[in-house]
Amino acid sequence: xxxFLGRRVLIAIPTIxxxxxxxxxxxxxxxxxxxxxxxxxxxxxAVLEAxxxxxxxxxxxxxxxxxxxxxxxxxxxxxxxxxxxxxLELIGEKLPVTIQLAVMALLMAMLIGxxxxxxxxxxxxxxxxxxxxxxxxxGLSVPNFWLGIMLxxxxxxxxxxxxxxxxxxxxxxxxxxxxxxxxxxxxxGTGLAGTLMRHxxxxxxxxxxSDYVRTARAKGLAERTVLVKHALRNALVPIVTIISLLFGxxxxxxxxxxxxxxxxxxxxxxxxxxxxxxxxxxxxxxxxTGIAFIFMxxxxxxxxxxxxxxxxxx
Amino acid sequence: MSAKAKLALAFALTATAGMVQAAxxxxxxxxxxxxxxxxxxxxxxxxxxYASLCDKLFDISPDLEIIPMLATEWSWSDDGTExxxxxxxxxxxxxxxxxxxxxxxxxxxRSQTLEESRRKxxxxxxxxxxxxxxxxxxxxxxxxxATLIAQLADRAGMMLSPKAAEEAGADLGLNPVCSxxxxxxxxxxxxxxxxxxxxxxxxxxxxxxxxxxFLPIPDTTVRLANLRSGxxxxxxRLAATDVASVRGDSGLKLESATSIGYQGITINVGNxxxxxxxxxxxSRVRKALSLSIDREALNQVVFEGAFTPGNQHVPPNSPxxxxxxxxxxxxxEAAKALLAEAGYADGVTIEMQTANxxxxxxxVQVIQAMAAEAGITIEIAAKEFATMLSEQTAGNYTxxxxxxxxxxxxxxxxxxxxxxxxxxxxxKYSNPEVDRLLNEARASNDTAVRKQAxxxxxEILMTDLPLVYLYHPAWIWALDASVExxxxxxxxxxxxxxxxxxx
Numbered sequence: 001x002x003x004f005l006g007r008r009v010l011i012a013i014p015t016i017x018x019x020x021x022x023x024x025x026x027x028x029x030x031x032x033x034x035x036x037x038x039x040x041x042x043x044x045x046a047v048l049e050a051x052x053x054x055x056x057x058x059x060x061x062x063x064x065x066x067x068x069x070x071x072x073x074x075x076x077x078x079x080x081x082x083x084x085x086x087x088l089e090l091i092g093e094k095l096p097v098t099i100q101l102a103v104m105a106l107l108m109a110m111l112i113g114x115x116x117x118x119x120x121x122x123x124x125x126x127x128x129x130x131x132x133x134x135x136x137x138x139g140l141s142v143p144n145f146w147l148g149i150m151l152x153x154x155x156x157x158x159x160x161x162x163x164x165x166x167x168x169x170x171x172x173x174x175x176x177x178x179x180x181x182x183x184x185x186x187x188x189g190t191g192l193a194g195t196l197m198r199h200x201x202x203x204x205x206x207x208x209x210s211d212y213v214r215t216a217r218a219k220g221l222a223e224r225t226v227l228v229k230h231a232l233r234n235a236l237v238p239i240v241t242i243i244s245l246l247f248g249x250x251x252x253x254x255x256x257x258x259x260x261x262x263x264x265x266x267x268x269x270x271x272x273x274x275x276x277x278x279x280x281x282x283x284x285x286x287x288x289t290g291i292a293f294i295f296m297x298x299x300x301x302x303x304x305x306x307x308x309x310x311x312x313x314x
Numbered sequence: 315m316s317a318k319a320k321l322a323l324a325f326a327l328t329a330t331a332g333m334v335q336a337a338x339x340x341x342x343x344x345x346x347x348x349x350x351x352x353x354x355x356x357x358x359x360x361x362x363x364y365a366s367l368c369d370k371l372f373d374i375s376p377d378l379e380i381i382p383m384l385a386t387e388w389s390w391s392d393d394g395t396e397x398x399x400x401x402x403x404x405x406x407x408x409x410x411x412x413x414x415x416x417x418x419x420x421x422x423x424r425s426q427t428l429e430e431s432r433r434k435x436x437x438x439x440x441x442x443x444x445x446x447x448x449x450x451x452x453x454x455x456x457x458x459x460a461t462l463i464a465q466l467a468d469r470a471g472m473m474l475s476p477k478a479a480e481e482a483g484a485d486l487g488l489n490p491v492c493s494x495x496x497x498x499x500x501x502x503x504x505x506x507x508x509x510x511x512x513x514x515x516x517x518x519x520x521x522x523x524x525x526x527x528f529l530p531i532p533d534t535t536v537r538l539a540n541l542r543s544g545x546x547x548x549x550x551r552l553a554a555t556d557v558a559s560v561r562g563d564s565g566l567k568l569e570s571a572t573s574i575g576y577q578g579i580t581i582n583v584g585n586x587x588x589x590x591x592x593x594x595x596x597s598r599v600r601k602a603l604s605l606s607i608d609r610e611a612l613n614q615v616v617f618e619g620a621f622t623p624g625n626q627h628v629p630p631n632s633p634x635x636x637x638x639x640x641x642x643x644x645x646x647e648a649a650k651a652l653l654a655e656a657g658y659a660d661g662v663t664i665e666m667q668t669a670n671x672x673x674x675x676x677x678v679q680v681i682q683a684m685a686a687e688a689g690i691t692i693e694i695a696a697k698e699f700a701t702m703l704s705e706q707t708a709g710n711y712t713x714x715x716x717x718x719x720x721x722x723x724x725x726x727x728x729x730x731x732x733x734x735x736x737x738x739x740x741x742k743y744s745n746p747e748v749d750r751l752l753n754e755a756r757a758s759n760d761t762a763v764r765k766q767a768x769x770x771x772x773e774i775l776m777t778d779l780p781l782v783y784l785y786h787p788a789w790i791w792a793l794d795a796s797v798e799x800x801x802x803x804x805x806x807x808x809x810x811x812x813x814x815x816x817x
Contacts, residue, residue: 033704054429083349083503084487090503149535156543164540165531167505262531264505272346272504277700 001305008298012291019290020072023283024065034081034277055081068283077287078280080273087284090269095288098265100170101188101257102250104181106243108189109196114239116193117200118232121208132197139194144253148187148260155183165262184261188253192246199242203235210234244300248293337815339523339797341808342537342549346504346530351487352472353424353431358719358806362550363528364472365807366509368492371399371418372467374722376803378574378632380463384413384473384493385451394458394759401449406514407475408497415445420476422453430484433470435737437462458757460764464723495521495810504530522814541566541792547815548793548800550808553673554617560792567793571802572622572629575720576727577677578783579603579666584742585709593664593712598656599690600779603664605652606688607681608644613785616676622786626772627727629786634724634765636772649688661689667705667714670696677784678715706740714740717787722805724768725756732771732780743780 035051052058056067071078077087113136120132156164162183170177207213208231216226255267262268266285273281347360352368355361373383385399405413422443425433439459446452455462465471478491490498495517496509507528511521529546531537534553540546542563552560552568560568581600582589592599609623625641628634653659668678675696682692697705706714718738721727729752730736734744748771755767775781789806799812 033700036700036704036707050429084354084485085503093503149533149539152536152539152543156545157539160543164543164545165536166529166545260533260536262505262529262533262536264502268504275698275700 001302004305005298005302008301012294012298015294016287016291017069020069020283020287021065023286023290024068025061027279027282028061028064034279036277068280072284072287077284080278080281082273082276082278082281087280090281091266091284091288094264094266094269096170097167097263098251098254098258098267100177101181101184101254101263101265102247104178104185105188105192105250105253106246108185109192109246110243112189113193113196114200117197118204118227118235120197121201121204122227124205132201136194136197139190139197142190144187144191144256145260147190148184148257151183151187152260165260167263167265181263184257184263187260188250188257191253192249195246195249196239196242200235200239203238204231207231207235240303241300244296247296251289337523338525338527339548339810339813339815340527340529340546342540342546343528343530344534344537344551345532347507347528349487350490350498350501350507351484352469352474352490352492353428353433354484354487355469356432359530361469362806362808363507363509364469364492364494365809366496366526367490367494367498368472368474369405369494370467370469371471371473372463374467374803374805376571376801378722378804380467380722383467384471385466388463390759394757395455397453397455397462398446399451399453401451402516403449405493405516407473407478407493408491408512409475409478411475411477413473413493414448415451416448417473417476418451419443419445420479421473424474424479425470428484436465436468436470458759460756460759461723461725464721464726467722496526499525506530517811520811522812523810526810538792541794544794547797548791548808550789550791550806552790552792554620554788554790556792557618557620557790565795567795567797568790569793569800569802570620570788570790571804571806572631573720573787573789573806574628574632574722574727574804575718576624576627576629576783576786577715577717578781579681579713579715580706580731580741580781581713581779582709582711582741583778583780584744585711585740586742588709588712589742591664591712592656592658592662596656597778598652599658599662600782601777602649602652602656602688603685603690604779604782605642605645605649606685606690607782607784608684609641609784611644611684612677612680615680616673617785617787620790621788623784624786625783627731627781627783628724632724634768636769638769639772639776644684646688649690653689658689661691663691663693665693665695665712667695667697667702667711667716669699669702669716671699674715681715681784709740709742715784720805724764725752728752728768728771729756732775741780743778745774745778748774 035048035057056064068078075088079086080090116132116136120129123129152164155161163180167180168176213226213231216230251267254265255271257263258265258267259271270282270285273285343359343362345357345359347363348355348357350360350363352364370383371385372380375381384402384405386402388397388399390397401413401415401418407413422437422440425431425437426440439455439457439462440453441456442454444452473493474486475491479486482489495512495515497512499508499510501507509526511524512518515521531540534556537549538552538556541549557568560566582594589595593603609625613619613621613623622629622631623641624630625639626635630641653662666678668674678692678694682694685692702714702716705711706716718727730738732739732743733749733752751767751771755764755771758764789802791800791802793800796816798814798816801809801812803809
């Protein structure tokens, strides 16, 4: 196992370097000068030139890259062109917010998607199956931003149950924090719940047809036991894979959701940074997300080997 | 009543009074401000925060007169090169440092020399600043500069605590220390900026809130939803399309002011190769384009009539507006005749850049439809804002629908845009006579002389049309009905002096 992990981490290093070159290069190919984006309508040529010098934007791109990656390796991702905050500090500030959103959304998706998938597989062909499928499909097809705005208008404006937007740190006041996050997590979660329901359903259908389920039933076990202990447990293996894949979708969905509900998270940070051509922030974020993804993958593969003994020898 | 009892009663009264006004005012902003250092910041939205955080040497009244703030009296020397100011007594910075002539000297120097300063060009005319005594400052300018006081009525005139500024250097924006009615408490990027009432503020009696919280909420629908649900107390930049709905809501109030800025079409008349097209080469084609646009209809269709149609760099309600050229009615026949005269009887095709947001796209689409009837085919090139600006600067465009947020002094709305080599002259328009007139207007402190120069320049620009002005946006604020005393200003700022909340 250790050798496996070691190998994977070693392979990850060139990948990370490739990602960083790719991001750096692509970003500099974008039209729109960062200094001009910073200045907005107040463009003063002398000031612009001074800023370009200051942030070394006049250097050749390979030199800029070398400087950046050199500093990054020492843990210095630079400062935001827009607010002067260190990029690492910004990321540290925003990441917990998005993680909280992602975890709550994932919980929501699992709470809705897995039981719905199990039930609809079990009641295959009945009206319950039909309702579950239609609901899942609508969950998948309704855009997050629309659902978000509708929910704000209904739940916050009309009913006044939950705050329309904003964020409060979980550590300061867990209850308020959860209340704030409930709607965004729901919006983000429903989209995923649909995917999860569909996958749970097909995995369950496969398992329900298998011999050991028939055997379990023949032994006269209670239907509940058959369903949960025998069928679902085996169906869960592919579902775990799906969930780890959904994590990427979750981060992408968070961008929009955070924008609508004004949650100061990672997604909002990256969108604003791109629009403001805040190079240092975009680079820092992409590098960190890249690394996070690679490690998520390594982690998922390791978990797989733990769950499924047959994979260990491969 | 014993002295002790009196004291207790007084204390209780203060405490209750405190409770009645123990209020937090929550303001929804359209964007997250950039760095909170007046010398480095550049966003409009940042200035809204400064209005509560940092006092300036001068302020403006709602009708754009310059009024005293930290400078109480001032006078120009006869030759217009020396400005002497008396300063307000008893003002302290948020860190307890005194405000005095030395502080002014420090601040002007900082704006001029800090590497990251964006104020350099605004006060470039200043050649010297000295403290005559503790409360008197003399500023010397190289040549008369009529625009200087207006610059000092904005970020260039905001006073920072010299001690704090010296210690923090370019990082002051992480913890700004000024002398305004509120002091900085905390900022969480993209989430909130919290300010707290500054007890030693010289005009503290006019401040009725203990704290003010600015919340950036970019989506207009969501911003309004937050106001309706009571999560915020007021918001800036309500979408014109929401005006009717706010008016119909008894729980809300609406305030608006015509802005000092404008939206228009900048035409490439000399910025490289791409100026070589009918629109760039022939002012008659530009005039035809202008004549084909029904500015009032544009205002009605896109902005529900909330904005002000315009055809000059200042709005029709400004004292600097030239009445000899009122906003023209649409005249398709005249437009067609002009095109024919210019040799384009069969029509012309032009490209127009626009920022790819729904409102600006709609503006250009309406113009496209109107111009088509005169034989001008517009091909729309929607671009992300930063890209659009850089194409415009590089001369890689035919025409751009773009605007300007406006300046208190008219010079700020026109000089850099049309003078030869002007920093914002993306049209690369050049006319020695316009240069001469606008430089003259800039150098005189005599309003009559300035007005005459602007009128002469307007007359030329109305023919040459490097910029076709369209409309002047309105700043629209929506407030909870319980918010009292808010005064709309044409600069779009939110001044909290005198604002209160009733229960």
